[in-house]
Amino acid sequence: MLPAAVSDTDPAIDPLSAVTHPDPYPYYRELATHRPFFRDQRLGLWVAAGAREVAEVLSHPECRVRPPAQPVPPVLAGSPAGDLFGRLIRMNDGAAHAPLKGLLMPMLATIDASIAAHRAAALAELLDADTALSAGRINGFLFTLPVVTLADLLGLPVAVDRATAAAAAGHVAAFAAAQSPLADANAVQAGADAAQWLGNWLADAVPAAGPLPSLHQAARAAGIDAQAVSANTIGLLVQACEATAALAGNTLLHLGRGTVRAGTAPEVLAAQVAVLDPPVQNTRRFLAADARLCGHDIKAGDAVLVLLAAASCIGMADGKRPWTFGHGRHACPGDRLAQALAGATVRALLARGADPAALARAFRYRPSLNARIPHFC
Numbered sequence: 001m002l003p004a005a006v007s008d009t010d011p012a013i014d015p016l017s018a019v020t021h022p023d024p025y026p027y028y029r030e031l032a033t034h035r036p037f038f039r040d041q042r043l044g045l046w047v048a049a050g051a052r053e054v055a056e057v058l059s060h061p062e063c064r065v066r067p068p069a070q071p072v073p074p075v076l077a078g079s080p081a082g083d084l085f086g087r088l089i090r091m092n093d094g095a096a097h098a099p100l101k102g103l104l105m106p107m108l109a110t111i112d113a114s115i116a117a118h119r120a121a122a123l124a125e126l127l128d129a130d131t132a133l134s135a136g137r138i139n140g141f142l143f144t145l146p147v148v149t150l151a152d153l154l155g156l157p158v159a160v161d162r163a164t165a166a167a168a169a170g171h172v173a174a175f176a177a178a179q180s181p182l183a184d185a186n187a188v189q190a191g192a193d194a195a196q197w198l199g200n201w202l203a204d205a206v207p208a209a210g211p212l213p214s215l216h217q218a219a220r221a222a223g224i225d226a227q228a229v230s231a232n233t234i235g236l237l238v239q240a241c242e243a244t245a246a247l248a249g250n251t252l253l254h255l256g257r258g259t260v261r262a263g264t265a266p267e268v269l270a271a272q273v274a275v276l277d278p279p280v281q282n283t284r285r286f287l288a289a290d291a292r293l294c295g296h297d298i299k300a301g302d303a304v305l306v307l308l309a310a311a312s313c314i315g316m317a318d319g320k321r322p323w324t325f326g327h328g329r330h331a332c333p334g335d336r337l338a339q340a341l342a343g344a345t346v347r348a349l350l351a352r353g354a355d356p357a358a359l360a361r362a363f364r365y366r367p368s369l370n371a372r373i374p375h376f377c
């Protein structure tokens with residue numbers, strides 16, 4: 001069962017607090033239907049909530065992933081975390097990053113989802129500490145298994161032993177957490193240390209198998225800087241971290257509440273939960289120039305909060321893709337893989353005795369302005 005119904009007039013809810021609200025969906029549905037595009041004066045943001053408006057913003061040429069005057073968040077600028085951030089294709093628009101993106105996307109497409117699921121099952125054995133399956137261990141699994149599996153599929157030496165796997169996943173999570181506007185000084189410092197660690201790890205790693213050697217070769221031939229390739233390899237792990245943990249965690253929650261059918265393959269459940277309770281609830285765009293957007297005149301520098309989870313209340317993008325994976329130029333290329341990895345993580349936890357009903361009785365959402373990530377207590 002869902003928590004006690006919350007009215008769509010709940011005064012405590014707004015487009016940012018909705019992310020970690022017990023049940024934001026009546027509110028999102030109300031916005032998508034009656035306020036598909038509006039200015040939230042208090043938050044200082046335009047808000048796109050209707051499916052058509054979300055698609056329009058994400059396809060508009062003047063809507064960029066970073067404020068044009070601020071390619072790197074000021075708290076990260078000048079640190080190893082800032083250097084890494086500035087090289088990510090996810091965080092850049094424009095021609096300079098197109099050649100690398102043109103190599104990374106087909107590389108990801110070569111990773112077979114069912115091979116990924118098998119590999120995740122094998123790596124779950126490696127991560128097994130033979131201790132009782134506490135809530136803490138379940139949280140650890142959610143943040144470790146998908147990232148370690150992706151690193152392994154790329155050919156990185158992560159499956160050496162449990163400590164190496166945990167260290168790699170821990171540093172990826174620390175770098176991901178430092179990007180949040182909610183990160184405090186300690187989290188930002190941990191992100192900088194993590195970026196340094198990950199850079200060194202990748203520099204020392206000699207991928208013998210997997211797609212990385214041919215990616216590096218193709219990048220060299222195209223004159224692409226090796227550091228950009230390494231940064232974006234780390235970027236893939238970062239993209240896979242919080243969102244996949246959220247998808248797996250939310251799948252466990254819905255199993256526990258009985259809102260999805262027990263006994264269904266976890267990969268199928270993850271695909272359902274991606275629509276029902278989206279792990280990534282929103283993304284942002286920043287206007288590079290004055291533009292007419294969704295019937296409004298928007299000024300250069302204005303920010304638009306794009307409510308993927310609101311659009312999700314009334315269908316799928318292009319009729320077939322969960323909105324949580326984005327749309328347009330920066331749509332997630334890891335969607336199928338993410339569902340396979342989340343499903344495999346749920347499968348591994350159920351096989352080890354995780355009890356979804358008990359988990360659904362004791363959890364909170366991690367503080368976040370865009371991802372809905374359960375933390376089991």
Ligand code: HEM
Pocket residue numbers: 065089090091108150235236237239240243244247279280283284324325326327329330331332333334335337338339341342
């Ligand atoms: C449940 C898990 C995931 C969700 C919900 C998710 C969602 C998203 C979203 C919403 C975006 C677009 C962000 C924006 O432009 O504002 C995105 C981009 C991206 N995702 Fe995912 N993602 C997930 C897992 C993954 C995984 C496993 C990978 C890698 C294998 C991945 C790789 C990427 C990359 C490379 C981009 C940037 C694309 C670009 O810059 O054009 N994601 N993802």
